Amino acid sequence: MKNIVNISELKEGKTIQGFFLCVEKNLRHSKNGDPYLDLVLRDKTGKISAKIWNKINEFELKFNSGDAVAIKGKMEIYQNKKYLIIDRINKATVQGYARFGFDPSLIIPSAKVDPKAMWKELSKYFKQIKNLKLRKMTVLAYNFYKKRVLYFPNTVNKNHNYMSGYLEHVLSLVKIADFLSAYYKLDKDLMLLGAFFTDIGKLQTLKGGYQPIKKKEGLAVNYPYYSRDIMKKFSRKVSGIDKNILLELEHIIISSYIPFERQNSSLPSSKEALALNSIKKLDANINVFENIISLEADEDGVTSKHNLFGRQIFKFLNVD
Numbered sequence: 001m002k003n004i005v006n007i008s009e010l011k012e013g014k015t016i017q018g019f020f021l022c023v024e025k026n027l028r029h030s031k032n033g034d035p036y037l038d039l040v041l042r043d044k045t046g047k048i049s050a051k052i053w054n055k056i057n058e059f060e061l062k063f064n065s066g067d068a069v070a071i072k073g074k075m076e077i078y079q080n081k082k083y084l085i086i087d088r089i090n091k092a093t094v095q096g097y098a099r100f101g102f103d104p105s106l107i108i109p110s111a112k113v114d115p116k117a118m119w120k121e122l123s124k125y126f127k128q129i130k131n132l133k134l135r136k137m138t139v140l141a142y143n144f145y146k147k148r149v150l151y152f153p154n155t156v157n158k159n160h161n162y163m164s165g166y167l168e169h170v171l172s173l174v175k176i177a178d179f180l181s182a183y184y185k186l187d188k189d190l191m192l193l194g195a196f197f198t199d200i201g202k203l204q205t206l207k208g209g210y211q212p213i214k215k216k217e218g219l220a221v222n223y224p225y226y227s228r229d230i231m232k233k234f235s236r237k238v239s240g241i242d243k244n245i246l247l248e249l250e251h252i253i254i255s256s257y258i259p260f261e262r263q264n265s266s267l268p269s270s271k272e273a274l275a276l277n278s279i280k281k282l283d284a285n286i287n288v289f290e291n292i293i294s295l296e297a298d299e300d301g302v303t304s305k306h307n308l309f310g311r312q313i314f315k316f317l318n319v320d
Contacts, residue, residue: 004101008045010075010082017072019092021107023047023157025065027056041069041084043107046294048075050084059089068092068107070100110163115150118167125174125196131189133241138196141234148203156206159284159291166202169283170195176279186272190245194252194276201226224257252276289313 005016024040037052037060050073052059063069073086092102111118126142129135142149149167154160160169173195181188201223228250235241248270255268256276268274293301293315302314 006045007041007043007048010048010084012075012077012082015072015074017070019043019068019070019097019102019107022063022065022067022069025063027060039086041071042109044109048082048084050086052086052089054087059086062089063091068102068104070097070102108163109161111160111165111168113164113168115164115167118164118171119146119150122167122171122174125178125192128178129189129192131245133238134189134193134245137231137234137238137241138193140237141200141230142196144234145200145203152203152206154199154202159287161291166199169287170199172283173198173276173279176283177276180275180279184271184275186275190248190252190272191275193249194256194272195279197227197231197249198253198256198276198280199223199227200230201228204230222257224254227253248272256280 005018007018007020010016020041020043022039023042024038026038027035028038029035034053035056037056039050039052041048041050050071068091070090070092071084071086072088073084076083076085094102094104096102122142126135126139129138149170151163152167153162153165154169155165160166174192177191177195178188180186181191204226205223231249231253232246235246251266251270252268252273255266255273257266268277288309292309292313301316302312305312
């Protein structure tokens with residue numbers, strides 16, 4: 001395969017060949033009742049909708065959502081939106097397509113900072129937990145899940161939904177928790193512990209791969225309960241931890257998930273829980289804003305309203 005094209009390089013009407021990650025795959029029917037495949041493709045440079053109108057029975061069996069794919073097609077614009085019309089498609093593997101230029105690292109979005117560098121920075125915050133027993137509990141948990149911490153995304157299709165996204169998100173939470181604990185005179189140990197453990201259950205509920213998916217466990221039970229169980233599991237490996245502290249930490253973990261507007265008994269009921277709830281939503285929403293702007297903003301820095309927030313998002317452009 002020659003002249004491989006990235007999504008950011010697509011031009012209207014030009015036939016292209018390329019490798020992409022199939023994020024979504026749905027069999028649909030047109031107004032006339034004809035079947036077609038509706039796809040969402042992604043690489044490191046962006047995301048695009050795609051359609052397959054012909055040979056549906058043949059192509060439908062060649063790949064699944066979550067697979068890397070090799071395609072030949074043409075980019076078209078309909079109602080001011082870009083679409084890739086696919087003529088040929090096949091599952092791409094290193095064994096079958098490496099000689100044509102296929103490299104998984106080119107299609108899998110990842111954090112901008114090297115995960116090993118982020119881990120090194122994160123490790124410094126372990127030492128800031130003053131309670132040595134709680135520090136040991138945290139280090140044991142993170143060393144146990146280290147490989148997943150390094151490379152797992154934070155979500156499937158929302159914030160930090162790329163390789164090493166979990167680590168990037170937790171590092172942000174820890175940094176902000178450290179700052180806010182001093183600014184608002186909060187319990188620093190609880191703030192750091194909350195940041196470390198609030199999302200750790202996601203490492204158990206997601207299944208890795210080119211495109212991560214939720215495991216059955218994640219569909220049946222929300223991740224904060226797995227986060228709580230992981231915290232309790234590793235607390236039992238360290239004798240003498242104050243049960244009252246663990247109870248406070250459990251409340252922080254569970255209440256950090258509940259949307260603030262819901263009337264629920266698990267709403268934040270301590271200053272530390274309120275702070276963690278707020279910084280999680282802030283970091284998540286900022287990340288989603290950044291992703292939407294980078295993928296969809298026009299030359300004026302404005303997006304459409306067809307996004308997770310249901311409104312147009314814009315960035316201020318630099319003025320010379």
